[in-house]
Amino acid sequence: MNTMILVLLAxxxxxxxxxLAGGGSxxxxxxxxxAGVPPVQANASSTVALFPGGLASAWAYRDGLRPxxxxxxxxxxxxxxxxxxxxxxLLLRTSSAAFTFVLPWLLxxxxxxxxxxxRIGEAMRARFHVHARAVLAVQFALxxxxxxxxxxxxxxxxxxxxxxxxxxxxxxNAPRTLLVSAANMVAVVxxxxxxxxxxxxxxxxxxxxxxxxxxxxHLGRRASPQLIRTVTLLATSCITLxxxxxxxxxxxxxx
Numbered sequence: 001m002n003t004m005i006l007v008l009l010a011x012x013x014x015x016x017x018x019x020l021a022g023g024g025s026x027x028x029x030x031x032x033x034x035a036g037v038p039p040v041q042a043n044a045s046s047t048v049a050l051f052p053g054g055l056a057s058a059w060a061y062r063d064g065l066r067p068x069x070x071x072x073x074x075x076x077x078x079x080x081x082x083x084x085x086x087x088x089x090l091l092l093r094t095s096s097a098a099f100t101f102v103l104p105w106l107l108x109x110x111x112x113x114x115x116x117x118x119r120i121g122e123a124m125r126a127r128f129h130v131h132a133r134a135v136l137a138v139q140f141a142l143x144x145x146x147x148x149x150x151x152x153x154x155x156x157x158x159x160x161x162x163x164x165x166x167x168x169x170x171x172x173n174a175p176r177t178l179l180v181s182a183a184n185m186v187a188v189v190x191x192x193x194x195x196x197x198x199x200x201x202x203x204x205x206x207x208x209x210x211x212x213x214x215x216x217x218h219l220g221r222r223a224s225p226q227l228i229r230t231v232t233l234l235a236t237s238c239i240t241l242x243x244x245x246x247x248x249x250x251x252x253x254x255x
């Protein structure tokens with residue numbers, strides 16, 4: 001019972017984070033692991049639990065769907081789905097030991113994207129302009145990352161799209177939510193077919209994520225954006241540091 005309460009509350013926090021600034025997987029994945037779910041299955045279960053909230057966001061943004069620069073949304077969707085499937089299959093073939101080893105680095109990459117993704121995109125846009133084919137290649141790679149782990153993948157997409165499209169970032173929210181949901185959707189199907197989902201914990205977290213997402217959306221209208229960003233970055237940084245310590249401190253102490 002205590003485990004289910006932990007997972008439910010983690011879902012509330014993760015859903016609220018995704019609604020406010022992103023980074024919900026920083027809470028949902030550690031909670032699944034703390035509940036006793038093996039790391040690979042914990043990541044799969046976390047993805048399934050948070051998927052409905054992302055899908056709801058994609059539906060809410062449907063009227064704003066548009067191409068990204070000269071690249072059609074259909075082309076971006078196709079390569080993202082293929083990448084998401086490849087990433088999900090790669091995760092399913094990853095051992096728990098290997099995933100535990102690489103997880104802190106995935107969290108670090110996501111933390112950097114959350115903290116500096118938009119600034120990096122703006123700085124690169126001032127110096128570079130990429131060809132549409134290169135965008136599709138990078139989009140496939142981001143789809144793989146989305147299917148495998150996915151932390152802050154939406155921000156990574158927008159930073160990359162900024163090299164192709166000079167529009168306001170808020171105009172890219174609709175294609176971002178659609179493509180992130182597409183990568184997650186194909187991953188969810190793969191995880192379910194592979195029987196990699198721990199359903200009791202997943203359903204508890206899913207319920208919490210729906211509650212948190214709804215509450216987070218309302219909170220976001222009142223709270224200071226700077227405060228939300230500061231709290232999110234502080235939380236993600238602390239969780240990332242904790243995973244690095246857990247993964248590498250024992251080996252350092254033995255030297």
